[in-house]
Amino acid sequence: MHRLIVAAAAALTVLGGAASAQENLKIGYIDPLSGGGASVGEGGLKTFQYLADELNAKGGILGHKVEIVPLDNKTNPQESLVQAQKAVDAGVRYITQGNGSSVGAALEDFVTKNNSRNPGKEVLYFNYAAVDPSMTNEKCSYWHFRWDANSDIKMEALTNYMKSQPSIKKVYLINMDYSFGQSVRTAARKMLGEKRPDIQVVGDELHPMLKVTDFSPYIAKIKASGADTVVTGNWGQDFALLLKAAADAGLKVNWYTYYAGGAGGPTAIKQTGLENQVFQISEGVPNSGNKAAMDFEKDFRAKTGISVWYPRAVNEMRMFKAAAEKANSIDPVKVAAALEGMKFEVFDGGEGFMRKDDHQFFQPIYISSFGSLADKAKEPYDEENTGWGWHIVSKIDTAQTMLPTTCNMKRP
């Protein structure tokens, strides 16, 4: 009898332990799955689901199966808060988001408030693409971690490259009218002014975010300004349609962009025939030459039908696993502490680290241009079946991407 009770108790403990080990680790993916941002949002979702499968195939994180919970925010901050609350109520302790700094800022504020009101039920916000600098400066939060280089870092690198291009004389800025677009235009004006005072800014446009379906009026204006170069932070359909209108009108200028590689972008560039005239700044390209990354690319394309557009998401998920293992816990508070200052070998090679002062991840970044691929053995990957792909024209090492922060981090 006595022995039986002990055995039963032991069995219960084992079962209980097993049950908690099998509990899924849910990550709330809050991004647009409808409306103007849907094309990028769906690409992101496929990426995270692929990454979750990759982790799960190797036993998940500390034995927990990773589950991505898709939540459609329609690129709207209010809707995002509703979705975030819904996720938290359903037991989600990690949320990830990328599209739209307006949404990002709202979520950052949400986790900060939520965590101060609900000690013991903290939520972490992993940001893979919202790049408004203020999120790691004046508005920084301990509960927010960003894997994408912020807009100022990207502009710094982009203008350093533009500085060396004497053909650039007249620049036109066109951006989406919200916090991110505004920070791109401000940084571009300031940095170009410092580095190349001879460059004339002939236009500075802000247009409604993800609402314009025909950019031809804007293209006519760019054309009339006599610009030879356009700088834009546009993403998603706002980039694809902008380029499509440029293709229709036959506008031949150089494009310095943040997100030219997004859905529809490569097709439009090919249509315009702008070979090696469109530049993009990113933390990785499919033809990076890094063997592990290129093998990943092959499998990823075969399974999802899209190219790896978010190497930073790969970094995010792998680093999440590393941090959880370092903390030996999936508790958000412990994971956050483990992430601070953590060093990590990034997807395309080279070392990155999560700066403790502002939770901004620093990593090597690349400027690449889009055109025909000469050496198929070295550069096997084209985009959207255009036959054209990205090649690296400049690499910026981690050390050169470091910008100071004004963040005054409040630690719990």
Next chain:
Amino acid sequence: MAELIVISTLNGVLFGMLLFLLSSGLTVIFSMMGVLNFAHASFYMLGAFFGYQLTRWIGFWPALVIAPLLVGAVGMAVERYGLRNTHKHGHVAELLLTFGLAFAIEEIVSMIWGKSPVDYRVPAVLDFPAFTVFSTNYPAYKIFMLVVSVVIFIALLVTLKRTRVGLIVQAALTHPSMVGHLGHNVGRVFMLVFGVGSALAGLAGVIAGPSLVTQSDMAALLGPILFVVIVFGGLGSLPGAFIASLLIGLIQTFAVALNGSLASVFGPLDPSLGASPLTDIWNVTIAQIAPILPYLLLVLVLIFRPMGLLGTRES
């Protein structure tokens, strides 16, 4: 500058004609049945998606004819089995029916075709620059859109003003019971008008789809501006809708081209005042407020001329 004006005018007229294709049906349906069809822009979206699907199956040209007919058939079914039954419960019930229908169509479309844009391309025969103004190419497809809308406009005008059918329709607008007494089936006239109106919206969808973006929120993006057009032109007035469409098309296109702001007219604010909401308002350009200009116009028209440009009744 001349280049900008020419191109903007072309773009503005084109957008205006597209608006007209949509608003003509909406305004005629309104004047006939006294109900604002909230689902009208959804028929436009259906047209685009039908056009896309048929283009994949049988090519663009057959789709150009068949898709609007299909949309027209859907429209007639909605009138026959939906609106006619709710008619006896008054206009509010009809309004709510079309309102609900708009959401239902959007959901159905996103269930079938997904929520991201579909790959609806300009047909290869029209995929070339029609002509070059100064150094800007003007796509042949846009000229094609323009021609189609002008042809439809003329056909509509001739039908309404010069034919027997037009006569009956016009009579049914104002004196439905008299037309009924004369032996015409007024119910069928209503159904046909609703069908033709929907088909026109469908046609606008088929031709606008490749040029703009074909996705499940396209109805929601265009819907509000249609109401501006018909209120501005005068509810129920076809010529009014025509003028209003062109005007709004031109206003939107030209507003984008203008850079003027209060700061550029009166000079920048004293920097010692620092940043405040006032500096934002001071520096905002006309281009930035271009998207809200039509709505501003709507408010002004409703205040100062509630019947609209060419409208006859105060409603």
